[in-house]
Amino acid sequence: MTVRFAKKLEALPHYEGGMDIDRARRTYEASDVIKLASNESPWGPHPAVLEAIREAAIGSNRYPDQHAARLRRRLADRFEVEPGGIAVANGSCEILLAAALALCEPGAEILYAWPSFSMYPQLAPLAGAREIRVPLDDAYRHDLDAMATEVTAATRLVVVCNPNNPTGTCLPPDAIAAFLDRVPDHVTVVVDEAYVEMQVLDHPDATVDLLAEHPNLVLLRTFSKVYGLAGLRCGYALGSARFRGAVDAVRQPFSVNLLAQAAGAEALLHGDDVDSRVERTIAERVAVEEELRGLGLRTADTEANFSWIDLGDRDEGEIVEGLGRRGVIVRAGTPLGGPGHVRVTYGTAAENRRFLDALAELL
Numbered sequence: 029m030t031v032r033f034a035k036k037l038e039a040l041p042h043y044e045g046g047m048d049i050d051r052a053r054r055t056y057e058a059s060d061v062i063k064l065a066s067n068e069s070p071w072g073p074h075p076a077v078l079e080a081i082r083e084a085a086i087g088s089n090r091y092p093d094q095h096a097a098r099l100r101r102r103l104a105d106r107f108e109v110e111p112g113g114i115a116v117a118n119g120s121c122e123i124l125l126a127a128a129l130a131l132c133e134p135g136a137e138i139l140y141a142w143p144s145f146s147m148y149p150q151l152a153p154l155a156g157a158r159e160i161r162v163p164l165d166d167a168y169r170h171d172l173d174a175m176a177t178e179v180t181a182a183t184r185l186v187v188v189c190n191p192n193n194p195t196g197t198c199l200p201p202d203a204i205a206a207f208l209d210r211v212p213d214h215v216t217v218v219v220d221e222a223y224v225e226m227q228v229l230d231h232p233d234a235t236v237d238l239l240a241e242h243p244n245l246v247l248l249r250t251f252s253k254v255y256g257l258a259g260l261r262c263g264y265a266l267g268s269a270r271f272r273g274a275v276d277a278v279r280q281p282f283s284v285n286l287l288a289q290a291a292g293a294e295a296l297l298h299g300d301d302v303d304s305r306v307e308r309t310i311a312e313r314v315a316v317e318e319e320l321r322g323l324g325l326r327t328a329d330t331e332a333n334f335s336w337i338d339l340g341d342r343d344e345g346e347i348v349e350g351l352g353r354r355g356v357i358v359r360a361g362t363p364l365g366g367p368g369h370v371r372v373t374y375g376t377a378a379e380n381r382r383f384l385d386a387l388a389e390l391l
């Protein structure tokens with residue numbers, strides 16, 4: 029008799045991140061490899077953040093603050109909300125998993141758009157819930173009308189990814205507000221704003237004003253993207269004290285490590301650095317999108333740090349492989365729910381140049 033694992037494991041999709049540089053070197057036999065596959069920042073942490081990490085590391089013999097009090101206070105000051113409603117986690121992914129576990133029982137429903145962040149399909153099987161996926165519209169945007177009609181008495185969690193990964197499309201805060209008005213109070217709506225700082229439709233904090241009116245709203249944010257801290261794993265949620273309590277109840281203690289807490293708290297003091305990173309990202313976005321159009325390719329209307337490219341009748345596998353052989357790692361569309369597409373994250377100007385030249389050569 030062999031070891032028996034839980035049945036739910038069979039339904040659980042395997043989360044596969046972008047290929048790392050070492051593996052790409054081996055796979056494609058390329059020496060000089062750039063990774064544009066995981067929506068990371070090409071720019072390392074601010075020097076003061078690195079210093080804070082160094083200093084914090086000295087105390088590594090102790091467990092970190094279980095309540096991440098300093099980081100939560102800084103976040104509360106930054107967003108002018110109560111610290112009690114802020115959950116800090118080991119990446120915002122941890123909050124998604126905890127939300128699913130804390131909100132769902134067998135028979136519950138989780139609703140999200142598709143294609144969207146490739147981790148969402150893990151939530152329902154893990155929580156023993158049923159998932160409902162609503163296709164994006166023809167412009168690759170969330171169809172919030174269609175999503176609202178799918179809400180039932182069994183719905184416990186709705187996830188709206190805005191800007192959406194992998195398409196980069198974004199809805200304005202007015203559309204989110206109108207959607208919230210249509211969703212019953214028993215349903216938690218998580219608006220996953222991992223890339224919100226990079227959108228230019230409205231002020232990135234416009235949705236924060238919706239929290240006061242909607243106790244069932246959770247805004248999910250992260251230090252992994254614009255702050256350049258993906259390797260430390262630190263994300264947070266702005267919501268209600270009840271939501272935060274539920275998240276804390278279902279996950280392991282001390283999940284946010286000492287260095288991540290110190291880095292996040294310091295990073296919040298450097299808003300001008302964030303502004304500069306956003307400006308540089310937008311400059312790359314404009315340049316890359318224009319060149320892609322020049323190559324005759326259709327792209328989604330992106331508000332993030334990546335482009336979603338429609339390859340038409342070109343072979344997705346050949347393009348991904350051809351770019352890989354030229355030392356450029358991008359993300360194939362099929363595993364992200366969009367066959368016939370690729371997603372490319374913006375790197376530095378020089379990296380983007382390499383990507384565009386390699387793509388032009390292949391086409």
Ligand SMILES: Cc1ncc(COP(=O)(O)O)c(C=O)c1O
Nearest residue numbers: 119120121145193222250252263
């Ligand atoms: C939409 C979205 N949400 C959440 C995350 C995960 O962020 P974190 O690193 O904070 O877990 C990602 C990462 O790619 C993402 O694209």
